[in-house]
Structure formats: structure tokens, C-alpha cells
Amino acid sequence: MTKTSGYKMAEKLLTTFDYGKVSKLSSGQTLREYEIVAIDKEIEIAEGIKFPGWTYNGTIPGPTFRCTEGDLLRFHFINQGSHPHSVHFHGIHPPEMDGLVPISPGQKFTYEFEAKPYGMQIYHCHVLPLARHIHKGLYGNFIIDPKTPREPALELNMVMNGFDLDLDGENDFYTVNGYAFAFMNYPIKVKKDQLVRIYLSNLTEFDLLNSFHLHANYFTYYPTGRNDNPSQFTDTIMQCQGERGILEMRFPYKGKYMFHAHVSEFAELGWMGFFEAE
Amino acid sequence: MTKTSGYKMAEKLLTTFDYGKVSKLSSGQTLREYEIVAIDKEIEIAEGIKFPGWTYNGTIPGPTFRCTEGDLLRFHFINQGSHPHSVHFHGIHPPEMDGLVPISPGQKFTYEFEAKPYGMQIYHCHVLPLARHIHKGLYGNFIIDPKTPREPALELNMVMNGFDLDLDGENDFYTVNGYAFAFMNYPIKVKKDQLVRIYLSNLTEFDLLNSFHLHANYFTYYPTGRNDNPSQFTDTIMQCQGERGILEMRFPYKGKYMFHAHVSEFAELGWMGFFEAE
Amino acid sequence: MTKTSGYKMAEKLLTTFDYGKVSKLSSGQTLREYEIVAIDKEIEIAEGIKFPGWTYNGTIPGPTFRCTEGDLLRFHFINQGSHPHSVHFHGIHPPEMDGLVPISPGQKFTYEFEAKPYGMQIYHCHVLPLARHIHKGLYGNFIIDPKTPREPALELNMVMNGFDLDLDGENDFYTVNGYAFAFMNYPIKVKKDQLVRIYLSNLTEFDLLNSFHLHANYFTYYPTGRNDNPSQFTDTIMQCQGERGILEMRFPYKGKYMFHAHVSEFAELGWMGFFEAE
Numbered sequence A, B, C: 001m002t003k004t005s006g007y008k009m010a011e012k013l014l015t016t017f018d019y020g021k022v023s024k025l026s027s028g029q030t031l032r033e034y035e036i037v038a039i040d041k042e043i044e045i046a047e048g049i050k051f052p053g054w055t056y057n058g059t060i061p062g063p064t065f066r067c068t069e070g071d072l073l074r075f076h077f078i079n080q081g082s083h084p085h086s087v088h089f090h091g092i093h094p095p096e097m098d099g100l101v102p103i104s105p106g107q108k109f110t111y112e113f114e115a116k117p118y119g120m121q122i123y124h125c126h127v128l129p130l131a132r133h134i135h136k137g138l139y140g141n142f143i144i145d146p147k148t149p150r151e152p153a154l155e156l157n158m159v160m161n162g163f164d165l166d167l168d169g170e171n172d173f174y175t176v177n178g179y180a181f182a183f184m185n186y187p188i189k190v191k192k193d194q195l196v197r198i199y200l201s202n203l204t205e206f207d208l209l210n211s212f213h214l215h216a217n218y219f220t221y222y223p224t225g226r227n228d229n230p231s232q233f234t235d236t237i238m239q240c241q242g243e244r245g246i247l248e249m250r251f252p253y254k255g256k257y258m259f260h261a262h263v264s265e266f267a268e269l270g271w272m273g274f275f276e277a278e
């Protein structure tokens, strides 16, 4: 079995974090500059199935932007797509940087703000109609690391999403990182007892919630990715659209551990995969 | 742009709390007496759109009843509507005061109980069919303050709800405090850095959940309005029907901060607005 | 009014816990052996309404398996049904014991693992199509007690579920323990001020969530049944499919306390009942 382009995208998104172009300001503050280009692109969302996406930087979800609390961030946005778009970041920043203003095709805008608060954020287009601009693929994860680094771990990025091919307002495929049944044929490799940390968000459009269930194991869930939020030890959590959090786990036995939405329909339409502990 | 009657209702509900008629019992206990009248009334739920409501005291949602833990409460209910109704309060009280008994048109009933526990409650009609009696507008917030007062703040009352105009069992408008796009044209004015406290509940019928998202800022969320419940620092929370909680926030920059359901459909059908920090 | 067979099943499931056949290993470890038989059986799910169920041990939900953390468990599964089935347990165990492998009609399989972690688990068939195998009735609660026993209480087992009779992918009845309006005519008897502990899970198929609301009282909710998870004091909680938790409450007044889903549709289609405190 060869790895298809859609699978390769999902796999790459799993472990790729965009830290931007890094420099130091005279004040000592770290400056990070990122490029975000909105571009129409056909994406393979399941084996042989193409979706006419609106993307940030050519993937659905878009890149996972990453920085440390207190950094100065500049997101240089260029709209090369066919419709007006914007970038709305979750987090605390001046409200005029919140991405409400549509940027026309061919135009640019730089979003600049200090990274805060630490934890897990998301970003997405905020142009109306919202359901359409989000559903077409304009979203991604945005991680603000705490100044005191987290314990080293195998870190994985996951966005739960869906795709409506026939435009009836219902998703026909559900995925993590944009490819149905990603990680079924090629399980995510982890080491037995290794700390695994997942940055998980829900950007599924049309459905009121999505969920994450892990077989034969438990994880600790930190809502919004904050250590000072109430964490829980469980194997099943739900997120409404816009929610996100960090999952930490260790696999105590060798073998293949399934994970999937605990919504049977979503699992059967693509939102399932495996970890393999070695 | 003139303020319509529907907008004025939503705005008034935002900052109006009904403390009842207050007196002291010989025991020293505070007695609060409230009037609740069920009355059929047409309500403007969006600019120029009328909804044939069943209301408590003429508004949808009904009044926000407020008291302090330990007070003796008497709710004098009069049904002046066209159907049997009742008032079911959430909270701890003798079960015969729980509003299961329908009160016929023209009849009265006094619900009497001690206010407990402190936190955020709701109330709604409990006559069958439940979906119809709730959806028509018979619900509201009910705040039991702790004996030690909370820190002074700008306090706001918000009920998330929906309206089904064509009776197909799906909401055609979603609102906060009963008016679509309330606070879009007239943002809620707050002072920069001021403590803002929102008493938020979900009484939306037909949909399994509703959510609250704030732009460019975070809030602390206290489920059921209790300080001893696990709070979280985030910008997006969900509530199923009947859930409620307190949100506390400060706006660190001047400007306009959007807030809305992070369900695109609900936001586009009316459940969005602005805070403006000055 | 006579108690129908469906009501008797729901009532029996409320207080019956299957501790297995108990013996001691030479190591001192407790061994528990359980029989699980998948068998097609018609179940009365509402007065006079039969559902063509796929069951574990002849009831929907199946038996409530119970043990103590650290016990060695052997589940002897026999498929006497008409389709391949399996038993997938939530919890931490070797992944090859996770029930992904379908067991053909007439075949057997023994699931063996150590009971961990303490708290509330569930189990269900994991054969595809998942929605069909779960919806037909193959699920139940699985309690792992902590080594230090919980405080004595009246303990009740409750599974929230639904039944789709016309196979349109929507539930026509909603129940707790498999019988619509169970405990409406025969309230669950409790003693005033007695500690009541409910082991609650959501195995409802097709709907994204279910909820539990108690009238005139509050409860403490422990997600996943763990004391070290953040508990909350409230009267309304939601669970997505696969979530479960423990509710603890005392009834401070004599009388009848209604409980039901705070989803009006589910309540009206069968998911409501009463406690009666004496």
C-alpha cells in the first residue's frame, strides 16, 4: 500500500510545528514572523476523494503555529484565494487584531500581537457566512507554550474536522488532520511508557460536538491546554466547536491502541486510527 | 437607527434583577415576595419579526429573580395565559414546590421555599408537552447570591435561547435575551479593566447544546455559579439545556470585542453581539 | 397496575451487580470469572412495545460487571447470537484484549486482564457497523471499585440509552435501563438523608449527547467515577456517548423527586422517572 498525498498531509501535520522566522528585538523580546497564504486547493480527504478546499498554506487543517508566551507575533497574511478571508486567532490581544475585517483577494494584512495566554489556541477565518468559510478548511491549531517548558514528550498535533462534499450541510467524511482513516494503515508509532502529548482541537462544522476516545488506556485531559484548569483522568472527552485541550498519556503495553470519535457515525466515516507502542 | 421594542427588552433584561418585595420575618429571616404572571404576548425577536410567545411577566426570557441564600421566597404565580402552566425552579427545596402541578388559566399558586443552594439557578414551565412549553418562552434566570457577597462588578444577565417560527421543531432564530443580533448595533459598554460578571444559562429548545465564545479575551467560568466548583480559564464553553454558570472577565484593551455561539449556524441566525471597552 | 417484564428488567438492573465467580490465586490476587453470552432477544422497551434486541445475557443494558482495582478478571464470552460480536471494555489493559476482533456466532473468547484503573468503565460490542451493534443493545456498565471502599450508600446502576424501532437512524424511545418511563409509576424508594450513589453512563446511539437532571435537589458529580477528578455540585450534567460518572446525593425532604434528561424530546419519549424519599 502506498501512502497517498492526503495521508502524507495528515502525517506531516501530526508532527510539524511552525515556529515562524525568529529574531530578537532590542528590548530582548523574541519576535516571530509567520507567513499565512489563503489559497484555493483541492485536497485528498480520503483515498481517491478530492475536496475543493479553501486552505491556509495549502493544507487542511492549516499549519500549527507555535510560540512562547510573551513573544511578539507577526502573522503576514496574503489572500491568494477566490473569496475574501481573514485570520481570527483565539487568545488575548487588541480587538482590532481579531480578524473580523475581510481581506479581499490579492490583499495583505499583518496581524501583530503579543502571545498570551499560554495554552492551546486555534485560528480560523471569520468572514461570513461563517459556516462556509470554516467548513471549506480555513482553520488550524495555535500553541502558546508556557515560559517554563513542559516536560519533554512525543508531541502530536490533531484537529478534528469534517467535510461536506454534496453541500447539504452534513459532513460526509470525518477526519483527524484532514484524511479519513489516517493512521489506520500506518499507526502512529510511540514507545512503550513514553510520554505522549496531543494538542487536540475541534473545528468540525455542522455537528454540535466531536469526541476523542482511546482504547485500552487512559489519558489526562487539560482543557484549553492549561495546567491550572481542572484536569481529568479518563478515556473519552468531548469538545464543542472551538474547544481545544492537551491530552497526556503513556502506553503501558506494546501493541496497537485504537483511537476514534465515540460517535459511531463519525468513526465509521473516517475519524479513527491507531497508536502502535513498541 | 432607532432601538426597536425587541432590542429594548433584551437590553433591559441584561441589567435588571428582580429582588422581590422585601420584608423581615420575626425570626430575622428576610422574606422576598415576587409576582409571576404567565401571559400570552407577541414578542419582537428580530427586527420586524414577531413571535407568538407564552411569557412570564411579558418578556422572553422572563425576569431574573434574585435573592440571597437563606432568604424565604414566595413566588405568587398567576396564570393569565391560554394554557395550563407552572413554574419549576432548579435548586434544593421541598419536592411539592417543584412546579410539576399544572396551574389552569385563571388560577393562582404560591411557591414557597428557602433559597438554596447559592449559585446560579434557572426556572421554566414544566407542563407537558415540555418542548412546547419551554420553547414558547416560559423560562428565565434565578440567582441565589452567597451570604458573603461577590466582589463588586458590572453584572449582566444572559439567557441563550431560540425561536421556531414555522413549528418544524427547528429554531429559525437564536438569541441572547430574546432578540437576534442584540448588542451588534449597540454594543454592551464596559470599562477597560473593570470586572464584568455574566450570569449565563442555556434554555435553547430542540438543539442539544449551545455555546459562548468571546473574541480577543479569556474569562473564568464557574459551572452552576459556584466558587467551589472547578473553574476554568478559557474563551469557549458549552452548556446543555438547563446548564448555567458565571463568567468573569476584564477587558485589557479599549475596543469592540465580539461574542457569539461557536456554532456558526446559531451565530449567523442571531446569537452574536459586541462588548465595547472604553 | 402490574409490573411488566420490561419494567422488571429495568428495576432489576438498577440494583444488581455481577461480581463474577470469585476465587483466590496462589499469589493472593482475587480472580473473578464472568460469563457473557451474546444472544438475540426481544425486549419490552415500553409498555407493550417490543424491540428485536441483540443482548449480553438477555437484558438491555447488559449486566453491570463489578470488581475491585487489582483483581484478575476473566470474561468468558460466548456468541450465541446471529451476527459476529465482541466485548470492548473501557479501562487500561493489554490492547489485544480490547475486543476489536469479531467473534463468530457459535465461537468463544476469554478476555483476561487486571482491573484498572478504579472508577467507572463501560463495555460494548465493537464489531462494525458500530452504530448498529451498539444501538441493538450490546452495552453495559463496568465498575472498578477503589481498594479503599467508598462510603456505604444505596447504590444504583443507570444506563441512558435509546431505541430506533423503524431503523431511520433516530431513536423513537429514550430510557434509563431499557424501559421507557421506568420508575414513573414505581418510584425508586430512598430514605430521607440517606446517601444515594448512582453509577451513570451514556450509551445512547445516534444523538450526540444525553443529560441527567434532578428536581428539587443537587448532587455531586464525579466524572469517570474518580475522586481525584474535578467534581461539581449541580443538578444537571451532560455526557457524550461513552462518558460515565458517579452521582452522589441525599434527599433532605420526604416526597417524590423527578429525574429526567434535560432534553425535552428524550424526557417525553421515556427518559423520566421519580425518586421517592421516605
Ligand SMILES: [Cu+2]
Pocket (backbone or CB within 6 Å): A213, A214, A215, A216, C088, C089, C090, C091
Ligand atoms: Cu474503548
Ligand SMILES: [Cu+2]
Pocket (backbone or CB within 6 Å): A215, A258, C088, C126
Ligand atoms: Cu472501542
Ligand SMILES: [Cu+2]
Pocket (backbone or CB within 6 Å): A088, A089, A090, A091, B213, B214, B215, B216
Ligand atoms: Cu474567537
Ligand SMILES: [Cu+2]
Pocket (backbone or CB within 6 Å): A088, A126, B215, B258
Ligand atoms: Cu470569532
Ligand SMILES: [Cu+2]
Pocket (backbone or CB within 6 Å): B088, B089, B090, B091, C213, C214, C215, C216
Ligand atoms: Cu429541575
Ligand SMILES: [Cu+2]
Pocket (backbone or CB within 6 Å): B088, B126, C215, C258
Ligand atoms: Cu423539571
Ligand code: NA
Pocket (backbone or CB within 6 Å): A163, A164, A165, A166, A167, A168, A169, A170, A171, A172
Ligand atoms: Na453532505
Ligand code: NA
Pocket (backbone or CB within 6 Å): A170, A171, A207, A265
Ligand atoms: Na452528520
Ligand code: NA
Pocket (backbone or CB within 6 Å): B163, B164, B165, B166, B167, B168, B169, B170, B171, B172
Ligand atoms: Na423552524
Ligand code: NA
Pocket (backbone or CB within 6 Å): B170, B171, B207, B265
Ligand atoms: Na437548528
Ligand code: NA
Pocket (backbone or CB within 6 Å): C163, C164, C165, C166, C167, C168, C169, C170, C171, C172
Ligand atoms: Na426511528
Ligand code: NA
Pocket (backbone or CB within 6 Å): C170, C171, C207, C265
Ligand atoms: Na431524536
Ligand SMILES: [Zn+2]
Pocket (backbone or CB within 6 Å): A084, A085, A086, A125, A126, A127, A133, A134, A138
Ligand atoms: Zn474565509
Ligand SMILES: [Zn+2]
Pocket (backbone or CB within 6 Å): A090, A124, A242, B213, B262
Ligand atoms: Zn473560533
Ligand SMILES: [Zn+2]
Pocket (backbone or CB within 6 Å): A215, A258, A260, C126
Ligand atoms: Zn473503538
Ligand SMILES: [Zn+2]
Pocket (backbone or CB within 6 Å): B084, B085, B086, B125, B126, B127, B133, B134, B138
Ligand atoms: Zn407552560
